[in-house]
Amino acid sequence: MTPSSDMQACAETVSADERRWPDVPDYPATLLRTMALCGHGLWMLLGVALALGIYRPGRSEALVPLALGAAFVSVGLLAACLHLPGLSRWHGWRPARRSPPTREALLALSTYLPMLAVAGLVRGDNGFWATRAAAAALALCSAASLVYAVYSYRHRLSAQVLPCSSQLPLSRLVAAWYGGGLWLWLCLAFQDGRVDPAGTRPWIMALLVLALLLGLIEGLRWQALGRSEPPLGEGWARGRVARFVAALFTYALPSVALLVVDLSDAGVPLVALAALSCLVGRTIEQRAYEATLAQLCQDGQEP
Known part of the structure; x- marks a missing residue:
């Protein structure tokens, strides 16, 4: 095979990958x-x-x-x-x-x-x-x-889907701070059972504020998808169910663990539960969101 044919085959492979985008993760x-x-x-x-x-x-x-x-x-x-x-x-x-x-x-x-x-x-x-x-x-x-x-x-993403993901950069940053804060707390608490000499309440309040902010941003993201054209059918319903399950793991369980961690001697297990729960919840929600975006792109590309 000549070099020109190699380049042509590579270009065909790249174009084929682009046509398959976006894949369901x-x-x-x-x-x-x-x-x-x-x-x-x-x-x-x-x-x-x-x-x-x-x-x-x-x-x-x-x-x-x-x-x-x-x-x-x-x-x-x-x-x-x-x-x-x-x-x-x-x-x-x-x-x-x-x-x-x-x-x-x-x-x-x-x-x-x-x-x-x-x-x-x-x-x-x-x-x-x-x-x-x-x-x-x-x-x-x-x-x-x-x-x-x-x-x-x-x-x-396709042009018609791009406005639906305008909150994605801010969402990723806040999600990184929230998830990273839980794991940072776990690292410090695992070593000597405390986070800071001033106590754990400042950490708890900061993480709860990040959880609230992240929930608001995620709500705006899903509302933007709900107003998209063409409208989503079964994919939207599946996304709402996945989002509800993800909210339980991302916000509900970690928030409960954060609120009771000062009232219990099991500080490290509770922080570990909060960090792992957030990791599971973010995985479910991100997968559902990207799958919904993929369906919207494919629906918009159909003749």
Whole structure:
């Protein structure tokens, strides 16, 4: 086969992939992306706290959240490198095929550099200027990776569906802060049973406010889908059921756990329940939302 025929075959493959877009996501792929979202959110909160000098002292207090965030962010890349069925893409990149990384993948990989810098610089009181600078870079890189991934996803949507996803960038950021905050709390509480010397109530109030804000944004997203053209039929009904189930895991169970955590001696199990419940709920809701968007795009492309 000549080089020109190779290029033509590659172009035909790309065009075929574009015609199949958007695909209905599978739950494993959505779960891995939700874990990465929580990992970036954990890095953002930790980076901001270290940069502002308000994070509690202790080397392990910073290294444990960094390691957990790295595990969450890297599990999707590991699955893509192993070429697992349905999980061979990571930010549009297929590392198992030795293809060049996409811009989205390069931006995601760039977050590892400040993360490693923070891991090497944290020293107990964390007041060193280089530590604070690296932490600020970690927060900025994580936010940039999330926002760019959202805009890359929206760029592939059809024109009639694009207005329905206008709240998606803000939704991803708030969801990352909410999920990352729960996992950051779990990391700190697991080490010594407390989050901050001032108590856990400021953390609880902040997380409840984020849960309320996220719920409002998600409601606006689904309302925009409900007003879409062409109107959604059975897909809209299935999406509403999935959204109700997701709300129980994302908001109801974590909120109850947060409200009673100060009234019980089982602090760490309750925080773990809240974090895991939020992860499950976000996976269900994100999968239902993307499936509904995919149906809307396909309906709009039909002659």
